Amino acid sequence: MEKISKKLASSKHGKEQDSTANQGVRLSEFIHQNEKQIVSEWETFARTLTPAANDMTPLALRNHINEILAFIVNDIESSQTDEEQIQKSQGGKEKSSISTAAEIHAALRLAGGFEIDQLVSEWRALRASIVRLWSVANIHMDNADVIDLTRFNEAIDQELAESVCHYTQKVSYSKDLFIGILSHDLRSPLNVISLSTRLMLDTNVSQERQTALAKQISESTSRVTKIVDDLLDITRARFGSGLPVIRAPMDMGVVAEQLVNEIRAAHFDRTINLEVAGELKGAWDKARIGQMLSNLIGNAVQYSFKDSPIYVTVKGTKDDVILSVHNKGVPISPEKIGTLFDALTRASIDEGDHPGSVNLGLGLYITEEIVISHGGRIEVVSTEKEGTTFTVHFPWSV
């Protein structure tokens, strides 16, 4: 605590200060002078909000807290009429352009996987930390200090309200978007089912086409079923205790071969090369590994050039088992690659680009969950020249 400055207030508040003969430091000045320590305490707190905060770089955290503090200082210092104060305390103050730092903060927190209660607790921590530090440095409070404290609380409340408001707006937008994509993706197989059924009712349809139509209906039904299954998995992964994983001895190479054969049978016009090497016997969840491979190879089939082969490799090394799925195709845009694995917070879906598909989104979200629950990691590289490659690493020791 010795480090805290105890300078007299700046000339800005000089008159008021002198008249009350305060020997302490005014709040705005105090925040300004001790910004470093406030930020550092707040950062330490934010880091306890794991696991989401693990992804936050110190810089991302710091940039916005500095702007937020600047807003608060400015707010305390700026004169405020009584009417304004009443308005603000009732949440009626007009939005100031400076306060967008709180909104950016909310957006960053959402993208970083913070829950709303974590977001709120950050603000509580900031308030508590500043008040505590200041009251140590400023033992004798006078009238001016009480006014400062009131303004400070109002500024924090305003920032908090904006942050929460922005957070919930973004969540609600993501949900709308998600439901939009979900219904879009259900519409395609439903379209095939509906049209095929209509055709089958036509008495002039040849036996050959009848068979083809029945097959299409069956495939489309599987697609709808898969989307619904994926949705249930997502619900469990996001709102429950994560994806359940039951480990048992298995051979990654054998499972890969089974999966590749299944997909070959369903897409006999496609070439799928499989390369298996090294030690591949370990304890994983066989059904989940199959689901993961099916998602990755399925995507490769769907999003590759129709005449290009797909390469699946499974390699056991000293440290881990590496699975990769490679295909040539239209590359995934750099903007989309960052949020590729998160179906629910994907920023925007433009049908004009790479087909925005919940199939892809849900499948990859679940794939990542499967990988994480096995203690592994997944990466994706996608370029025009090299094509797209998903690589999964499963370490031997978790």
Next chain:
Amino acid sequence: MGVTSAMLKETTAGEPCRYRVLVVDDDEGCAKTLTWIMEMLGHDAQFALDGQSAIGLARTFHPQVVLLDIGLPGMNGYEICQAMRILPALQHTVFIAQTGWGKKEHLERAKNAGFDHHLVKPINLDALKTILVDMGKSRFSK
């Protein structure tokens, strides 16, 4: 492209027009089924799975109706529509968008790209039939 004598004859006889229809969808099941539906309705239909081959096919097939999916890899439906619209043989072709998106902005965007109609999947066959019948009526009255 205009009206062929065969079409006129059928129309005057009270039968629906027979059109050359091009179906474009990257989902082969969708493309095939819709093509067969068109055949069932008495039209001459072909399909393509992507933009490049669709435009290639349009140059020789001269479709009078193009049923385009929007979310396609590579060229999207809007781009394909714009590219086809400038082909001399397709000056009178009717472009119908068929997509999974049905929001106002999607309709607006389709209209701006040069689409005459916008159908949301699963396609309502009656709506599609109405478009084709109306096409015949307006052509015939010309």
